[in-house]
Amino acid sequence: MSASNTNSGAELLFLGTGTSMGVPTLGCKCAVCHSTDPHNNRMRSSIALRYHDAAHDVRRTVLIDTGQEFRMQAIRFGIDHLDAVLYTHGHADHVLGFDDLRPLTFGHAAHLPIYADDPTADLLERIFDYTFRKVDRYPTSARVDLHRLSSEPGTTVELFGAMIERIPVRHGHHIIAGYRFGDAAYLTDMSDLPEASYDRLRGLDIVVLDALRREPHPSHSHLDKSIAIAQRIGAKQTYFTHISHDLEHSATEAELPEGIHMAYDGLQLNFDIAAFPTEGDAA
Structure with a gap:
């Protein structure tokens, strides 16, 4: 099943929409x-972005986050x-699905580029030391190139003709990364x-926001607050994710x-990944 706005050119596929414990939650009645x-x-x-790379006339797939179920998500949604x-x-x-990137990096001339801010990159290098260490690297580790993204507002990375901007987001006491890509x-x-x-979020057709539960939470937005944030952003369509078992879908x-x-x-959404605000638009 899919939903779309009036634009086309790219697809946003929700690989998962659950909270850190998933739904169903273990032991819950x-x-x-x-x-x-x-x-x-x-x-x-987690989400996957799929879009056409006009310069090379190929379809690209860009992933945001690799949770514990990444392998199952990739199988379910045909990500090969x-x-x-x-x-x-x-x-x-x-991040804990990172190791399941391994088979998707074998047999390719170039290493898979991955992008993270310094705290996240440091953690990846610590947890998956056997992948990143220079000496005695595990021979069948994921073949990746780690690129560190600046945490400064307005940081962008160009991926296969699409401009992706890092959007600072507050997660409890920490600032983490959201991303804008076109509309x-x-x-x-x-x-x-x-x-x-x-x-940095003006003129959106689609925005995806955290909406964990009904009651306030120290590090996640709750339903009423997410509605208020959505209305302030003013995107044509808003979709809530990172949802706990406190919220029944229908x-x-x-x-x-x-x-x-x-x-x-x-859920799959269609949008325009080519559109992007100019510096004047975002000022």
Whole structure:
């Protein structure tokens, strides 16, 4: 099942929309965890971007985050090739699937580029030391090139003809990375937005926001706050992700304002990745 706006050219595929413990949550007896509605079955949050690289006339796939279920997500959604990976931050539910990149990096002349800010890159190098160390590197480690992204507002990276901007996002006491790509933006694990980030999110067709549960949480935005942030950003369509078992899909969807939706694993959105704000537009 898919949904789209009026633009085309790129696809945003939700590989997972769940919180760090996933849904169903282990040991939980609640109605959402025992629901038969597949919309309530949520793997850890991650997305894939698919778009055409006009310069080389090939289809590119760019991943944001590799949670614990990345292998299962890749099998479920037919991901058999990756061109790049971007990381939002270094928590377990966003990085621990890193090692499952290995088979997707074998047999290619170039190493897979991955992008992360300094704290996340440091953590990847520490957890997966056998991949990154220069001496006695494990021979079948993932073949990757780690690129460190500046945490300064306005940091961009060009990937196969698409400009991707790092958007600072507040995650509790930490500033982590969200990303804007053309007419869409992905801001998972968000408790709030720095004021300057709102200026980088003008003119969006699609924005994806964290909406963990109904009650406030110290490091994630809750439902009412996410609605208010969505309305301030003013994207044509908003989709909530990183959803816990406190929010039943259909019942929550029915109460959301117009233009705001619950995302779910496997949802695909079409958008324009070529459009991007100029410095004047974002000032």
